[in-house]
Amino acid sequence: MNRITFAAALCGLLLAASVQADDCRQQLPAWLEQAHPGHAQGTPLQDGRGTYRLDVGKSICKVWPGRPQLTLIATPLVREEDEGYGESDLQVLVLDSASQAIVARLIEPNRLDWDAVSVDRLEFDTAPYRLREGELAFGIRVMRRGSSRANPLYETTLSLYELQAQHLRPLLSELVVDSSWAEWDTRCTGDFSNSRGVLIITKRAGNQGYRDLLLKQTRTGSRDEMLAGECETVEESTQRVQFRIEYGEQRYLLPIELAPN
Template identity: 60%
Template sequence: MNKRLLIALGGLLLASLAQADDCRQQLPTWIETAHPGHGAGQALEDERGHYRVDAERSICKVWPARPHLTLVAMPLIRAEHDGYGETDLEVLVLDNAKQRFVARLVEPDKLDWDAVYVEDMAFDTAPYRLRKEDIAFGVRISRSGSSRPNPFYETLLNLYQLDAQQLRPLLRELPVRKAWGEWDTNCAGEFAETRGLVVITERIGNKGYRDMRLKNTRTERRMAKIDDDCQVVEENTRRYELPIEYGEEHYLLPIELVSDPL
């Protein structure tokens, strides 16, 4: 690799990092723009009642497919109790040049939690080219369980389409990772994990949307203590695919996931 190419690649990397830093630095301003009074600590209220923006868990990312736009997601906390919470998810699209939101969508109760709480939230900007030249983007929401004897973790993928000045959900809560188990908190127990990869096919389905497939890999392990050493005594792995097709208004979860979510 020649020196000029190295310099060019280095410049692109620095520009990308600077852009990401700008996004995070401007996030407080964008939250205030979307929810006037937040920065001053004022009580916020809309048609659903009182709420506050969780600024610490809000995220943003420049959309690589449309770099003139930035994606923003904010948790809107409606209620907090000792053992559970009620939280909406607001997804917004910002015009970088005009510094104004061109689309926004609030999904009620999307981030509610109880014994299973929201651990992380991230944008998925893989090129989901689902209809002609339309490109969707995703929000991955990860949750963890609070039980040590029965560990649980999941990541759910949600896809959105920017249609004119509206955001439209295309796919809701597709499990792309699940891990769970039951053990004695020392060694002995059974564990399972499923990891999924979403693949867009060439087949054109309902209303011009391409079919997708979820390629899953499921691994099951049984652990036991042998000679004072915790070991895997049995392990099985299987791979399988599930179809994801567009219905009348959005993609439908495979029936296998609806009837047996694990």
């Protein structure tokens, strides 16, 4: 394939992906109404857990690149909300891309609750997570943001899901892959910390054939102080660590160092 042909093919793929994304966003309201009849008309919604509303603004969808015959949807189901506090479930849907029929549905109670640290946005992670032979998983990243200016917090967690027949189940829940926080005087003086992680699928197959995961983290820290009228960094440190994550009986088990607070 010459460069011109390759470039044309690449442009075609990018255009197709863009059209798919736009088409997905345009159809999302109809899909949400399909999954929750009456939502579009403002009808109060209720299920076995009580009343709820859809957070349409944070709802997302994506055609699954590894299995384009399927479309993924994630939406928060808000159960309770008040100033600075709320309870919200995470609903994950898998649709047949052609017929638009719902293939699988999973609701994780209280996955998106907030109290001072709120959910900023959701994002599908459709990297090729081949966790065991013949299976392909997908991920959802949840970005959270703290409300304190003096103690800011930003955090991204990753959860992985597997579709088997018409059953969707979580494989890995709320692994913190990126985070940053600070404790400062809002002008200069304070401590700052960042952690960036990369999740690697190893070759070692463990329980039930699921491959071990390896989280490699780079942690950086610094301390700033006001010196002679200038804000200066007076201490800096970098640490690289890694953690092996193995599959248990039903899902991947997080080491105690990585378990949610």
